[in-house]
Amino acid sequence: MSDILIKSGDLIPPGLNSTKPIGENQTGEKGFSHVLKDAIADINKLQTNADEAIAKVQMDNTASIHEAMIALEQANISFRAMMQVRNKILDAYQEVMRTQV
Amino acid sequence: MEFLTSFKICASGLAAQRAKMDVITSNLANVETTKTPEGGPYKKKTVVLSSEPVPGSFNATLKEAVRTVKVDRIDEDKSVKMIFDPTHPDADGKGYVAKPNISLVTEMTDMITTSRNYEACVTAFDATKSMVLKSLEIGR
Numbered sequence: 001m002s003d004i005l006i007k008s009g010d011l012i013p014p015g016l017n018s019t020k021p022i023g024e025n026q027t028g029e030k031g032f033s034h035v036l037k038d039a040i041a042d043i044n045k046l047q048t049n050a051d052e053a054i055a056k057v058q059m060d061n062t063a064s065i066h067e068a069m070i071a072l073e074q075a076n077i078s079f080r081a082m083m084q085v086r087n088k089i090l091d092a093y094q095e096v097m098r099t100q101v
Numbered sequence: 102m103e104f105l106t107s108f109k110i111c112a113s114g115l116a117a118q119r120a121k122m123d124v125i126t127s128n129l130a131n132v133e134t135t136k137t138p139e140g141g142p143y144k145k146k147t148v149v150l151s152s153e154p155v156p157g158s159f160n161a162t163l164k165e166a167v168r169t170v171k172v173d174r175i176d177e178d179k180s181v182k183m184i185f186d187p188t189h190p191d192a193d194g195k196g197y198v199a200k201p202n203i204s205l206v207t208e209m210t211d212m213i214t215t216s217r218n219y220e221a222c223v224t225a226f227d228a229t230k231s232m233v234l235k236s237l238e239i240g241r
């Protein structure tokens with residue numbers, strides 16, 4: 001997936017941009033897989049935060065319930081957003097695999 | 102993610118209303134308290150809220166306008182009610198007892214306002230959440 005380049009939030013399929021050789025990332029550009037990995041790491045962090053918040057409420061009564069619930073919702077929504085991205089990627093992949101040769 | 106800002110504001114509102122509720126409960130519980138560690142009767146407490154800008158990156162146009170809320174301080178009402186009750190153990194020489202200047206009715210109405218404000222914050226949270234979830238359905 002590293003040959004798909006991403007620049008300032010725009011997905012640029014290789015081949016559309018003839019000035020850049022395929023697979024070579026310029027400075028300031030990240031491979032799409034890196035962006036995806038970062039996003040997943042962020043979402044994982046939100047999940048961990050939610051876990052910690054709930055543990056705090058259950059164990060030592062210091063945290064408030066609303067904070068735990070909000071952390072849970074943040075984790076929930078970001079996870080759903082990630083699932084949407086995953087679905088789109090899979091759709092695109094399957095579309096490519098259906099290409100007649 | 103931008104929706105987190107909205108959640109942050111909701112969370113601050115909920116925390117502020119909870120703090121207010123704590124203080125109101127304390128006032129209600131101590132409506133008859135005549136003794137405190139500092140001496141004298143319990144003093145009625147009032148929460149003072151203040152707003153502050155949302156930390157972190159945010160849309161420039163909204164930066165100054167949108168604020169979170171936090172508890173600034175807790176004010177004490179120093180005044181006391183002198184009630185004539187010579188049988189009370191804490192009565193002074195003339196038979197008067199110093200009681201906290203708390204009106205039960207005012208505290209109850211404050212309590213209703215606070216719990217409705219809390220509910221409003223939760224509703225705002227839910228509305229934000231359904232907006233975000235709706236946007237995930239774009240193109241489906």
